[in-house]
Amino acid sequence: MIDRSKRNEAISALEAYLGDEITAFEFDDRIHDIESDDLTVIEVVHALWFHYDDxxxxxxxxxxxxxxxxxxxxxxxxxxxxxxFSRQSRWSWDHALAWLAALGFGLIAIGLGWGWHLLIWSVPFGIISICISLYRKSREPEPTSFEIACMPFQSVSQIRALRDRVPEFKKRPYRNEIGKRRVRHPAQDSFHWAFCHAYWILLGPAALFFQGFPSQHDDQWNLQMP
Incomplete structure (x- = not known):
């Protein structure tokens, strides 16, 4: 279904963000306050989340x-x-490994009893969890330059066909200063990376439990033209 009012809300928020009228926090609030049964709005909001810092x-x-x-x-x-999006759930050997490792930590916890001493035992399991994550990232296919240039369309001709149906649409020119901006100082990024991985290592057994569930893969965009 097409929810024109909600699409217009998403357009307004996105245009304001692109025009530097609002910052990332307000943009995040505005797009996530949009509630709609329009799958296009849902998928666009989901896609936008990966392109700003919350x-x-x-x-x-x-x-x-x-x-x-x-x-x-x-x-x-x-x-x-x-x-x-068309999505599929997939199992592989690394899911079984994640659950076996989580089970192994559980058996250690039962044998030694719950307490702060388990933080030391969680370290090797956290490292296993990080290795599983890195392995999965290495297995993800990289999009081609053509796919990047067209996404979420399937072809340039499809983009042109839709533009012909929306003659009032005008593409905004890119401003070079946008790419030169800095969200955080590199030292902050390094600290954030180190903190997150230290936290991940200490909570590795919990991460392993969730890594054991089937992975959700986004196979491809499906655009239905009017």
Whole structure:
């Protein structure tokens, strides 16, 4: 279904963010306050979440590729096209490994009893969890330059066809200063990375438990033209 009012809300928030009228925190609040049964709105909001920082407030910081991607999302929102992901759940040997490791920690906890001493035992299991995550990332196929240039469309001709149906759409030109902005100082990024991984190692057994569930894979965008 097409929910034009909610699409317009998403457009308004996105245009305000691209125009530097609002910062990341307000943008995050506005797009996540949108409640709709329109799958296109849901998928666009989900896609936008990966392109800003919701821990540190900042003005928009996008590469040229990301900027063009946002413009294509705006084109879809302004049209009557409908967008959705096809998703599949997949099992593999690393899921079994994650649950076996989590079970192993559970047996150690039962044998030694619960207490602060288990933090030391959690370290090797946290390292196993990080290794599983790195392995899964290495197995993810990298999109081609053509796919990046068209995403979430399947072809350039499909982009042109939709633009012909939305003649009022005007692509905003990219401003070079947008890509030069800095969200955090590199030292802050390094500290954040170290803190997150230290926390991950200490809570590794819990991470392993959740890593044992089947992975959700986004196979491809499916765009239905009006």
């Amino acid at each position: 821990c540190t407030d900042h003005k928009m910081h996008l590469s040229k590729q990301e900027w063009d991607y946002f413009q294509r999302l705006l084109l879809i929102l302004r049209s009557d096209a409908e967008l959705e």
